[in-house]
Amino acid sequence: MSADLGQSPSEEATLQSRGYQLLRKLGEGSYAKVYLTEFKLRENSVGESTKSPSNLACKVIDTVKAPKDFVKKFLPRELEILVKLNHPHIIHVHSIFQRKTKYFIFMRFAEHGDLLEFILKKGSISEPQARVWIRQLALALQYLHDMEIAHRDLKCENALITNNYNLKLADFGFARYIVDCNGKNIPSETYCGSLSYAAPEILRGMPYHPKIADLWSLGVILYIMLNKAMPFDDTNIKRLYEQQSNKRWRFRAKFVDVLSDQVKKLAAHLLEPDIAKRWRVEQILNSDWLAMDPRLTQLNHAERLAMQHAQEERKKYLEGRKGSIAVGKKKTSADEITMLKDPKNQHDAAKTAISSPGIVEDEDEKESVHKKK
Numbered sequence: 001m002s003a004d005l006g007q008s009p010s011e012e013a014t015l016q017s018r019g020y021q022l023l024r025k026l027g028e029g030s031y032a033k034v035y036l037t038e039f040k041l042r043e044n045s046v047g048e049s050t051k052s053p054s055n056l057a058c059k060v061i062d063t064v065k066a067p068k069d070f071v072k073k074f075l076p077r078e079l080e081i082l083v084k085l086n087h088p089h090i091i092h093v094h095s096i097f098q099r100k101t102k103y104f105i106f107m108r109f110a111e112h113g114d115l116l117e118f119i120l121k122k123g124s125i126s127e128p129q130a131r132v133w134i135r136q137l138a139l140a141l142q143y144l145h146d147m148e149i150a151h152r153d154l155k156c157e158n159a160l161i162t163n164n165y166n167l168k169l170a171d172f173g174f175a176r177y178i179v180d181c182n183g184k185n186i187p188s189e190t191y192c193g194s195l196s197y198a199a200p201e202i203l204r205g206m207p208y209h210p211k212i213a214d215l216w217s218l219g220v221i222l223y224i225m226l227n228k229a230m231p232f233d234d235t236n237i238k239r240l241y242e243q244q245s246n247k248r249w250r251f252r253a254k255f256v257d258v259l260s261d262q263v264k265k266l267a268a269h270l271l272e273p274d275i276a277k278r279w280r281v282e283q284i285l286n287s288d289w290l291a292m293d294p295r296l297t298q299l300n301h302a303e304r305l306a307m308q309h310a311q312e313e314r315k316k317y318l319e320g321r322k323g324s325i326a327v328g329k330k331k332t333s334a335d336e337i338t339m340l341k342d343p344k345n346q347h348d349a350a351k352t353a354i355s356s357p358g359i360v361e362d363e364d365e366k367e368s369v370h371k372k373k
């Protein structure tokens, strides 16, 4: 057993025969561990690698170690949603395997880790950089919401940063479809995610609109980016709710004078306790703040393609729920492995992007990016 990697020799051998080798642990969540992985594509008849190895991240979920509720309810939803997503600002899932009690989700490796780690290491985010990243998250959210999916766990730890300083939304462990097959809204009743990012309507404990609650969490992320601090004291739920409802938050003294009125306005409209008044994703994308960088007012090719994809997927979903994934139902023999998402036969919206004049291009994504100096 490779203790650090939590792998048995047979598991290691099975993954290696498919070209995957776990290298080291990158992070850990409630029921999953994430590892840096080397992937060697085997293409010729004698099984030799014809391409240089690439790095991926692998999220390993052991259903034996997770609670029943998670395995029966949340994990199947996460897998069902992951296989459908294809957006330049959502972490690209390369392949998904099941072997015995474990699920292996191989995805793009984000070299600069998550946004929380980044802020803790490098400090608060400059306003121009926050503008690029909030736009990327807002577009990812618009895509999900167009597909009638709510994320329900938006937080800095679930926003990953690539080598080119692009932000990718990750972790769909609490995501769910929010309409039934007739397109009727199903309000959420389960409290999900992290308290610090939870909207006041969730804390009230009543059924809530998950799309609107996602926008509150985005407001918390915006605040954290700009202040390197949390907007509210969350050590006591009652106090947290009271602060949220009475808009008792402010920008830190050392930032308040340097931040633009436009970003302050956006933060106030997202951290808005009244759900009827809280800004929707389109209002963020059309805000004066984003327009301060004219390059960010246009969609690039990949972003436009992804929007079309969302409409098609929404239609398919409403026509009938196809291809839902049954977790843990199938018994597999020692070396048998079930493939839930194949690395082949995928088109990657992120790789079909074209450039816009004046925008710094990413090697494989060609998105808007401001480099952190």
Ligand SMILES: Nc1ncnc2c1ncn2[C@@H]1O[C@H](COP(=O)(O)OP(=O)(O)OP(=O)(O)O)[C@@H](O)[C@H]1O
Binding pocket: 026, 027, 028, 029, 030, 031, 032, 033, 034, 057, 059, 091, 107, 108, 109, 110, 111, 113, 114, 153, 157, 158, 160, 170, 171, 173
């Ligand atoms: N693709 C990736 N590249 C680099 N690091 C990653 C990647 N995916 C996840 N991580 C790291 O692993 C951590 C845990 O991943 P993830 O949030 O998917 O697990 P989780 O068990 O669902 O977490 P949680 O309990 O918070 O919901 C992330 O916060 C991040 O630091």
